[in-house]
Amino acid sequence: xxxxxxxxxxxxxxHVSVDSPVKENIPQIDASGYLTQVNEVIHLRSVNDQLxxxxxxxxxxxxxxxxxxxxxxxxxxxxxLYIKDDVAVVGYNVQGNEYGGAFxxxxxxxxxxxxxxxxxxxxxxxxxxxxxxxIVYMACSDPKTGAALYTYNLTTSEFTRAFILSKLLEGQxxxxxxxxxxxxxxxxxxxxxxxxxxxWVSEGTEGxxxxxxxxxxxxxxxxxxxxxxxxxxxxxxNEGDKASLVLTxxxxxxxxxxxxxxxxxxxxxxATEDMYSGKTKVRFITNNLVMATLGSQGAVIVNLxxxxxxxxxxxxxxxxxxxxxxxxxxxxxxxxxxxxxWLASLNTIYPTHxxxxxxxxxxxxxxxxxxxxNDVASDGSKWVVVAKGLDGVHILKFVDDGCGCxx
Numbered sequence: 208x209x210x211x212x213x214x215x216x217x218x219x220x221x222h223v224s225v226d227s228p229v230k231e232n233i234p235q236i237d238a239s240g241y242l243t244q245v246n247e248v249i250h251l252r253s254v255n256d257q258l259x260x261x262x263x264x265x266x267x268x269x270x271x272x273x274x275x276x277x278x279x280x281x282x283x284x285x286x287x288l289y290i291k292d293d294v295a296v297v298g299y300n301v302q303g304n305e306y307g308g309a310f311x312x313x314x315x316x317x318x319x320x321x322x323x324x325x326x327x328x329x330x331x332x333x334x335x336x337x338x339x340x341x342i343v344y345m346a347c348s349d350p351k352t353g354a355a356l357y358t359y360n361l362t363t364s365e366f367t368r369a370f371i372l373s374k375l376l377e378g379q380x381x382x383x384x385x386x387x388x389x390x391x392x393x394x395x396x397x398x399x400x401x402x403x404x405x406x407w408v409s410e411g412t413e414g415x416x417x418x419x420x421x422x423x424x425x426x427x428x429x430x431x432x433x434x435x436x437x438x439x440x441x442x443x444x445n446e447g448d449k450a451s452l453v454l455t456x457x458x459x460x461x462x463x464x465x466x467x468x469x470x471x472x473x474x475x476x477x478a479t480e481d482m483y484s485g486k487t488k489v490r491f492i493t494n495n496l497v498m499a500t501l502g503s504q505g506a507v508i509v510n511l512x513x514x515x516x517x518x519x520x521x522x523x524x525x526x527x528x529x530x531x532x533x534x535x536x537x538x539x540x541x542x543x544x545x546x547x548x549w550l551a552s553l554n555t556i557y558p559t560h561x562x563x564x565x566x567x568x569x570x571x572x573x574x575x576x577x578x579x580x581n582d583v584a585s586d587g588s589k590w591v592v593v594a595k596g597l598d599g600v601h602i603l604k605f606v607d608d609g610c611g612c613x614x
Contacts, residue, residue: 223375223417229368233326233359236277241311241322245270249603251550251567254522266537266605268569272320274600277309277327285594286486287335288584295584295592296343297600300332306350308333310343310359313602315590320602326359329366335387346384346396354384354398356408356415370408370415372398381406386429386489388438390457393418397429397440399484405429405440407459419459427472427487431457432494441489441499444472450501452489452509465514467499467507474528475503476545486530486581496558498539500529506541508558519562523549527579534561535585537605542580546570548593569603 249268276283276299283299290296293315301307308331312324331347338344343359354372359365372381379402386397394415396406403426407418425444431437438457443450450468455461474485489499497509505519506529519529519541527546532539534553539561541549547570554560570580582594591603 226370226374226415226417228414231366232364233328233366234364235361236325236327238311238322238325241275241277241325242313242320243273243275244319245272249569251569254549254564254566254568266607269604269606270601271604272602274311274313274322274602276597276599277311277325279307279309279327281305281307282597283307283309283327284581284596285598285600286581286596287333288582288592288594288600289336289338290584290586290590290592291338292586294338295590295602296336296338297592297594298333298336298345300334300348302597306330306332306348308345308347310336310345311600312338312343312361313592313600315586324361326364326366329357331355331357332383334383334385337387337389339389344387344389344394346387346398348383354381354396354406356384356387356394356396369410370394370417372396372406372408372417373402375406375417375420376402385427388429388431390431390435393457395429395431395438395457397426399425399427399444405438405453405455421453421455421459421461423453425471425483426453428489428499430490430497432491434494437462437491437494439489439491439497439499441472441487443467444483444487446471446483448472450499450504452497452499454511465509465511465516467509467516468501468504468518470504472501473503474544475524476526476528485528488531488582490532492534492558493555496555498532498534498561500531500541502528502530505529506532506562508562510558517559517562520564523566530580531582533583533585533591535587535591540583540585540591542583542593544579544581546580548580548583 287298295313297311299309308329309327335346345357349355356370382400404423405421423442428441430439440453448471452465527544531542538550550567579596593601
């Protein structure tokens, strides 16, 4: 695996002056007509029909609504999600070799849900998305410049190419940004392919400037610890690599690398040329526990102190790939591509329980448009949002009126 440490902490030696932002006004479009109410109780099926009821939760899980993608020149795939409090942000991109993107903002209300903002016809693929202080931040693939940080101001409708990651590599092209986290004044991004790695950029009064770079050619996702002191970078998506977790401080100080698998991260049932480029996710569950998805190998949970790695069983996947996950105060939700959405019990005391049975599965009807569960997000308690590619977005909600979940 090719990992090159270019620095040990923040230093002006790697500082790149402020990138000249490219701005254009992309107006928000009419947000009506995208959301369809469903309001059906979900009956989750168990993986093994012999499993008995294992939950005493007095809850019902309801499929509240579906959200369709904005219209564009090419079909848009729901690819990434972000939830904060009562707001969800959905990022879209175009599948294959073409580029194009969009995003929607969904507001959760007590009795219903509402799509409040739609921005379409973006000239880039949106691969990861965050919302902070009325600004939407996006890790993008730009057909002209490669990997870039873009922002959208919800007040002014100004779409800005804030920073080109290749600026930190003295002219070498970074093809695709795939992960994004934010601190008070910095954005930290992961990017894959030949010149990939972990990129730090800083926001000042004049715009974004490049700070640091950690070289890891096959980086595919990034996460920040709950205490804000550490970063986890998921790498190993090239032939011959080992899937690994690279840990650094948020200041760029290298800490250690933990091997997750002796095999690279690959995705099954895709074109051969795409087997190394599928979606992944890494997130901290606690300051000491990290979970990462490895495509066709499922997911792993890692104890950062003991470096113990526990994996989901091989039978969790049939034709799908574990692309992402989310968790709340009850469950871990696995976005298993063509195999649907899988649920396991959340247990931070005995973390192996999160990667072992009992399992429950939900997916939309077989008559739905073709789609794969690309991402899942939770508000931590009540709402669960599922991004299912060309099948759009599905909103689920736990309600307190008796268990109708068929656990």
